[in-house]
Each structure stands twice: as structure tokens, then as C-alpha cells.
Amino acid sequence: MTEIGTEIGGDPDNRLLAAAVAGDRDAFGELLRRHYDRIHGLAWQLTGSRADADDIAQDVCCTLAEKIGSFRGEAKFTTWLCSIVFNACRDFRRRRRSFGGFAERLAVLTGLARTPDGRDLYDAVWIKSAIARLKPAYRDAAVLVAGQQLTHAEAAEILGVAEATVSWRMHEVRKLLTAEQGSD
Incomplete structure (x- = not known):
């Protein structure tokens, strides 16, 4: 396991990440600004819908606020972030199927x-x-x-x-x- 304050594969977000994990709201906000397009873009790619991507991105931002303290640096931040978005999209698709049987777009x-x-x-x-x-x-x-x-x-x-x-x-x-x- 890598200590968060050290380089994680040259991760440019290390300092912000360490501060956000420690509870710094400004650092967390800056991480969100830096990575929101990635969050939204991946959600849009996986769902095919801008409206769905908007909802998922909002949910992911809330989830990140809850989970950032559990980030331990075992993977690059972007990998960890993509896994959260991917799982949010998978959960969204499951909910959509269970609620209406909509065809997956x-x-x-x-x-x-x-x-x-x-x-x-x-x-x-x-x-x-x-x-x-x-x-x-x-x-x-x-x-x-x-x-x-x-x-x-x-x-x-x-x-x-x-x-x-x-x-x-x-x-x-x-x-x-x-x-x-x-x-x-």
C-alpha cells in the first residue's frame, strides 16, 4: 500500500488528495472541479444519455464526499474514481431495469x-x-x-x-x- 502523501505513479493530484482525505473541503472541491468532466463523460459513455449522466455525476459527487476518507492509495485516484462511476452506472442500469424494463441505451x-x-x-x-x-x-x-x-x-x-x-x-x-x- 502506498502512503497517500507520496507519489502514486506520478499522480498530479497527490497533494489535493491527501488534503481531501484529511478533511480539507477546499481540496475536495478542487478535486471535483478537476475530475468532473471525467465523471460526467464516463457516465455519458456508459449510459448514452446526457440526462442520465447528469444524474449519475451528481450521485457520484455525493458518494465521493462520503468515500474520499477511505481512499488509501492502493490504486491511482483516477482508477479509483472510474470504478466508483462505473459502479454507479451499473447500479443505475439495474434500477432502471427493475423499475420499468427500459431497453438499455x-x-x-x-x-x-x-x-x-x-x-x-x-x-x-x-x-x-x-x-x-x-x-x-x-x-x-x-x-x-x-x-x-x-x-x-x-x-x-x-x-x-x-x-x-x-x-x-x-x-x-x-x-x-x-x-x-x-x-x-
Whole structure:
């Protein structure tokens, strides 16, 4: 276990994190400002809905206020944060299914980049559509690795699977997307 005050893989948030863990509200607020776009973006990628992402991001911010004191530096802060967002999205999907049986919306990459300017609109629509059609296990791995730029090990930790499983899933995603692009 790494002490929070020391470098955690070169984490630029170390000082703020140590202060937030110790109860410094200003440091916690600055961490939220720095990482809100990541929280909202991942929620949007996983739900495909800006409105749902808004709700989930708000819930995650409240959860972080409760959980920041339990951060022990066993993973990078961003990995720990992504796992909280991922679990919030998973819980949201479970609640949605149990309340109304709504079909899960899978527009995963919405919000990843700036609004398409026309030159890449076709590509953006194709990627969004292709990722949305992946099986949930593949989609989740792709969102964490490609969308959030986590390592396979970090994604594996969040997904609760072996690193080799994430590597295999990413290989399958590349294979499926390449095959699909070739059939267009």
C-alpha cells in the first residue's frame, strides 16, 4: 500500500488528495472541479444519455464526499474514481431495469469529443453505433480502455476480471469493429 502523501505513479493530484482525505473541503472541491468532466463523460459513455449522466455525476459527487476518507492509495485516484462511476452506472442500469424494463441505451461514445464538424460526422456516428452493438462486457472494456485511457490492469480492477480477460476483450473488440467496418 502506498502512503497517500507520496507519489502514486506520478499522480498530479497527490497533494489535493491527501488534503481531501484529511478533511480539507477546499481540496475536495478542487478535486471535483478537476475530475468532473471525467465523471460526467464516463457516465455519458456508459449510459448514452446526457440526462442520465447528469444524474449519475451528481450521485457520484455525493458518494465521493462520503468515500474520499477511505481512499488509501492502493490504486491511482483516477482508477479509483472510474470504478466508483462505473459502479454507479451499473447500479443505475439495474434500477432502471427493475423499475420499468427500459431497453438499455448504448450510445457509448456520445460526448467523448467535441461536436463533429461535418468532416468526421460519419465516423462518429459509425463508431457510436458499432460500440453500442457490442456485448456489454466488450463495450465496458472498450469504454474504460479506449474511452477513459485506462490500462488493461486498471480496467480489470474496475470490472473485477483478470487483466488477460480485458486484453482478450479488447482484441475481440478490434476484431469485431474491423470486420464490421469492412462490411460497410
